[in-house]
Each structure stands twice: as structure tokens, then as C-alpha cells.
Amino acid sequence: MGSGENNPLGAQNAWDMLSDEQSQKHITTGSGDLNNILGGGIHCKEVTEIGGVPGVGKTQLGIQLAINVQIPMQYGGLGGKAVYVDTEGSFMVERVYQIAEGCISDILEHFPHSHEKSSSSNKQLQPEHFLADIYYFRICSYAEQIAAINYLEKFLGEHKDVRIVIIDSVTFHFRQDFDDLALRTRVLSELSLKLMKIAKAYNLAVVLLNQVTTKFTEGSFQLTLALGDSWSHSCTNRVILYWNGNERYAYLDKSPSLPVASAPYAVTGKGVRDVVSSNHKRVRVT
Amino acid sequence: MANMPVSEMRLPPHLAHLLAARRLDTAKDVLSLPEVELMAVLDAGLPTARAAVAHVSEAACPPCQTALALLEERVRLGGGGRLATTLCGLDEALGGGIPMGKLTEVVGPSGIGKTQFCLKVALLGALPEYYGGLDGRVLYIDTESKFSSRRMIEIGQKSFPQVFRQEGLAQKMAGRILVTRPTSLADFTKSLEQMKVTLLQHDVKLLIVDSMAALTSLENERATGFRQHPLRWALSFLKSIAEFSRIPVVVTNQVRSQSNVDGYHFSFEVDRKDGDNCTGGFDSHLVAALGIQWAHAVTVRLVFESHSGHRFIKVAKSPMSPAVAFPFVVETSGITLLSDEGIDVTGPEITSIRCQGKNVLAQ
């Protein structure tokens, strides 16, 4: 059997895997409460599905992660790059710029002397540099989506500093363009295995944003993530974003090591953050 | 790029021949099969099938751009990629106006002012740039025969009096609006298919579809050959048209009233209502079937609703802003905001649509 050290997909014993895991950094979501229920943030080497109703902030969170993965190591981040696969055209580059600005302003606030440091290996704390490290693919059909995911295996080999792949959203094209549902299940099963492999082989986080639909179960219509039964087992972790009264909440629905839990979060002008106390008026974006 | 022919992909000759021999002519043909089925079709081993998939995928995958390059392109194309509606509060909430290259939905009960809004926007598409317009032609797909040039000119004269004082300008502006009235879903679909050519031929700068929902009533569930949901296909096609031609696309949608007030929840929320102090049980008013699909697929969603004796334009979905609502009235000059200071909207109110206090559903 292949050795774990040379081959990322080879066999490893659990003790070695534990020390590897302990030294892994997680990707912060921007909200401490949300990070907490996720065990520190989004995990590399795992596929995390994030689903939610329209407007609750899936794309906002996706963009936030694409920025946060780039936080330099000296500030506790991974210093990596991001791949953003956009299947719905939700990626608004002006918003990405704002979120990058918000991240940089938080860095400068918490590490006040960072702008004085000058090192050639430092990422310059400019929004343009953050935008330059997001590789963007615009996908318009399921065939293109499959092509992109297949091509990623080669692309990631050439861009080893990518530490997150975000697909927004993963099921959109498959919901409408596939006639043969049994074939769709087979194709999606294969696709999800490929995504698992990418996550493990390249030691990065794969984040799949998913839509919500209604399903008639247990005597009533309930909300559920799209492509339900044929797809629901295809992720390592699952987070559902929902409305609880007037607040946004995230519910950890599936995880191999963490219990189910909910946490509130907010979407502000700077991006995804913790909920401030309710007296504070929320800042509107202009 | 899904329909990219295999012959154009510059594959190694043995793979190209193999695929051609089995009539796998486009990228889509090759990629719609799991690997093992491709093996069977090609009558080849796993390494060959995998090589074919890898080559085809690389060729068919759209080119990658960095987000910075996207931003620079946006800046280069100018205008910040927005069409200002002249409703200041709304424009601010939208980051400048209706985005170009994206789908904007306008939804609300009938009679509330959606068409009035479309008329104003249509006018702005036609106006010269120094008046804040796009200085181009507007394609107005009018499925309910609601378009009225006279009303549009009236709006123009009242909103931009200095412009329309000019002799003949009103007629010139009206002349830039190309109105089509499809009588059936098939008609509409056909015009969509030719849309890209049409847009180029006539130098169209804005596309308005008023309204999408009416098309379902034109067609009585006859087999149209578009799988289960012809409107879904139309929706994604409109999106791709928007992106391809980088013009704003505005689509109106209608509502129908909801029989039961119960909203929808996730299964893990069901048990939690006992401990909560939320009144009246379920209060999340999301829509089913096509409604939710629409909500996911559009980039900007403007909900026109009425409650508490006023009408509101609510920015229910926008990447640039949290939800906010503006009270408005319809005057001779068209839609006018009563206040540019929007009212923040949170929680389930964001997705609900209210018509005189009752909740309604989008179709």
C-alpha cells in the first residue's frame, strides 16, 4: 500500500493523521460564532456543502471564504488562493472588492503595525491583490461544469497555492437540463467523488453552495436542499443557512466530528461577521 | 462551450478518431456519461476513457480569469455597469442602478406599478447618455399588450421636460423602443433563440420582458419539447443573453394569492417552534416550485408590494445591499419615490410579497 508521506491518497495510520490534522489551519468565515460550530472554520481536505434560501447569504459567504483563505499566515490565515466556479452569475466583482477592503481593514485594526512591515514575501494589503488571487470560472451549463471540475485536477496541479474551491451553486444546471434522472444520479455521484478526491489530493477545502427547494415529507411541505436523496450523502459536512425570526442562522447538519449546532451570523457592508448586539443599527452598503 | 465540436479540440489523433467513430461529436456528448459508460461506448480501457475525458474537459472548460481582470474589464467598459433608474434611493441600494449583464426581476401583484416601472426604464434605455440613458434601442417583449407609447412619452415629458421640449425628440425616443407581442410560448421561445442576432443587428442596449408569468397562461401545458419546465429554460437563456451581450435584462413576474398562510421551514426547524416566542407559528413565506427557482436565479429581485396603505419597492435580493424598501407612488411622471431613505427589511419579510396586508406568492 502506498505510503502516506509521499502520496497524499495513500494509506496512513490514525495517529499520524491526528498530528497532521492538529497542524491544519481552518479557513475563517468571518464570524466567530459560525467558526465555533464548525470547529474553527472551514476544513481543508473536506467537502462542505452550504445550502440556504435565496437572499440568506450563500454567495456572500462564498465570496468571504474566497477572500479569507488569502489572509497571510502571519495574521493567522492560510495565505492561499481561491478558485471560484460561478454557475449562476452571482459573482459581483464590486462586492468582492468591498469584502476584500473589509478584510484588510480588520487586519489593520487588529495588527496595527502591519503596514509598516515591508517584506517581499508579504502579500500587499491591497484589495487588488486579493482579487488577483481569485481564479474565476463562469459556467453556463452542466457540461461546462463537469469539464471545469475535470480540468481542475490539472489546473490545481499547476497552481499548488490554491487552498479553496468554491462552486456557486453546484446543482443549478443539473436541476434543469438533465432529462434522464437516473443518468443524472450516476453523473453526479461520479462528480462528487472527484470533488472529494481533489480536496484530499490537493489539501484544500471544497465548498459547494446549494439551493433550496420544497419537498413533501412527513405530511407537509418542508424546505430541503436541492437534489435531495441522490446528492445528500455527497459531502463531508453540511451547513444550512436559514432565517430565525429576523436573524440569519447557520445550522451544522452533518459532520464526522462535531455535534449539530446553530449559530447566528450577520452580513454587513464589510462581509460576513458576528452579530453585533441588537441595539446596533445595521450598516447599509452604498 | 458545451456544444464545442470534438473536431475543433485538437485532440491526439487516436482519441479524435475513437470519439468520431462512436458519434460523440460535442463536448456535451462525451461529458454526459460517467467514465465507465464512456468506456463501454468507446469499447476501450479505463486509461483511454480517462484521457479522452481529460482532453475534452480541458478544451471545453471556459477560460479562467482572475477577479482582478474581471474588475478591470468592468471598469474599462465604463459606466460602472449600471443603468441608473433616477430613483435615487433605489439606485444607491443597487450600487448605481440596474446591473448590466445580469437578470433583474420585478415582481408584484397586478396593478401595482410594474409596467410603469418598465416604461420608465425603457425610456432610460433610449435616452442619450448625457441625460443618463444608454442611447440605444430597447427591446420590449410585451406579452400582455400593456405597452403604451403615449404613456411612455407622457412619463418622459414629465420626468425630463428639458429633453422632451426638443422638437421631434419624443418621437425619436419612442422609435427606439422595439415592441414585440408574442402570442404563444413557442413564439416567445423562437424569438429568444434568435435573440443574440437580433440584439446585435439592432444595437439593443436593454431588454425588457413584461411579463414572464403571462407566458404560462398563453400555453396550455401542451408538450413543448422543453423538458419539464419551459420557463426554466427561458430563464437560463435570458441570463446567458444578458451576460453575453452585457446589457441589463429586466423581467416582470406576477403573483397569485396564497390559500394557506403557512410558510415553509426546514425539517430541523419544525421542533423548535415550541420553545420560541415567535407568534403565529410559521412565518417564513417562501415560494414553491418555479417561484423559488426564480428567486435563486435572478441577481436582483425588486418586489413591488403594498401594505399599511402604501406601495413599496423592496430590494429583496441584491449582492450589493441588505434588504431595504422604499415607499412610492405612481404619478404622471411615472414612479416616484416618496423617500430616498429606505426602510431596512429583515427576516422573512424579505422574501414575502404582501398585497394589502395579505401574503401572496410569486408564480
Next chain:
Amino acid sequence: MEERMNQDQRSTEGRCGRFWNGMDLLKDVTGSKHFLPTGLEGVDTLLGGGLRQGQLTEVTGPSSSGKTQFCLHSASHVAAKHMGVVMYLDTSNSFSPSRIATIIDGTPGLFCQRGSQSTIFLPFFLPLSYGFDLQPKDVRLKNIMRSIICESVFDVFALSEVLHQLEVSLLNDKEKNGGSRICLLIIDSISSLLAPIIGGKYPQGRAMMISVAMILKKLADEHNLAVLVTNHMVSAGNGAVKPALGESWKAVPHVRLVISRDRGSNICTATVLKHTLLASGRTTKFVVPS
């Protein structure tokens, strides 16, 4: 791949030709084959002791019902009791070493990165370093965890490859040591590997599934392994669900359990769908400790 399939068929035919008398069979069944306890109370009772060596046990259930926890608990418990090496094949990157360590150690939250031990908690940023100091009792943990081997497998061909290498390794063990060090083989989940190949135009999809099944049973039988596999659920129409992998798979495992989890709690229910020795339909509740 095809050559291997034919080979496997031949060897089983060889064994099928042998005649067993009733007493031999009984001795074979009750004698040398032990139960490997899962460590989940209720389940072990339900199964008459645990996972049977020489047999294939399947656990099926809807998403998030506890299948992976079942596997992690079994692996941890067997390793902690020093019953042998556990081979864990993971198809969804769900093998969690920290969870294994927590189960073995018994202390909840020991290896979680929840909260923070750093001096300043910055809500936006993560703690800059995590502590992990080796204590004396961790030597015990280290020895136990080193007997759990995990390998990621992402397609059915890779699975066949891994199983054949495993077979070679087991044969070597037998030759040198008279028996195998490996006592438990877990595949979580076998259904995700088989889902892309079943039901399509690929005529050998079903045959491949049966071939994999036969290798597993052969490994179980000849090397006294307990084999545990997980299966997911698919829709059966009208909102109902059924185990994936269809009719041809039903006959493969010796024992089939269906599990489900009560909404928002740690309490799961296991029901026996099929068992070679015990009546089916029996059910129990078990708790997945946090």
C-alpha cells in the same frame, strides 16, 4: 479488471465444490469466529455480540443518521481492545482522527479546536497557534491509533486495486505469522463508489458490484475478517426511501442494519433488516456520545 473478475469466480467455485457435513459447519460457525464489539451499547446486544468475523455487515440509513459514527466507533473500540488492526477505507473524507481519539480516550471535546486557548480571541481571526502537548497516557492512545489504517478511495477501480493488495498482504501474513493482523475492514461508504456504475449503459456495472462483493466475502471468510460497509438511501417514490444498490446487492451482506437518528439528538435507532442467525425486525436504540 475483467481478468480479475474471472479469477475470483474460479476460486469460489473451487470452494463450492467441497462437501461439508452439518457438524463441521456448526463448528466452523460457532468455533473460531469471534464477535468484534462496536462499543455501541444496544447494537452489540442486537447483533448478538457485535460484528461477526468472517461476515459482511451492512449499515444503511439516510444522510446524517450515524453511519459514519457507527464505523468510527467500531474502529476505535476494536483497536482499543487490541483485537487487531483495523483497515478503514474512506470515500468521503469523513474519517476523523480527532473523533477517534475522543472516542478512545473517553473525554469529550479533548481534541476539538472549539473556543480558544490563545490569549486574545479575535472574532474575525483564528487563534494563531493550537496547543497539543503529549501526555504519558497519550502513548497508549498512540499505540492504539497506530493500529487503525485509513486509506482514501474515490472510485471502484481503485477499490479493487486496494482490495487485491490487501489480499496479497493478508496472504503474506498468513504465511509468515499463521494469521492476519487485520481483523476489521470498514468501507464508508461502498455505495458511493458503486453508484456511478450501476444502472447504466455499462453492462458490467452489476457484475463489477458482484465481483467486489465476492472479494469482500472471500477476504472475510479466508482471513477471518469482519467486514463493515455503509450504504446510503435513495428515493423509492412518493417520498419514501430505500437502501441504494438495488436488488442484486440485497443478498450480499450477511447482516443488514437500518439506522436512523431522532431529529436533533444523539439517540439513534437500529433495526435488523437481515441476519443469518437471528430473526430480523428486531430493533434497539443506541446513543452516539458526543
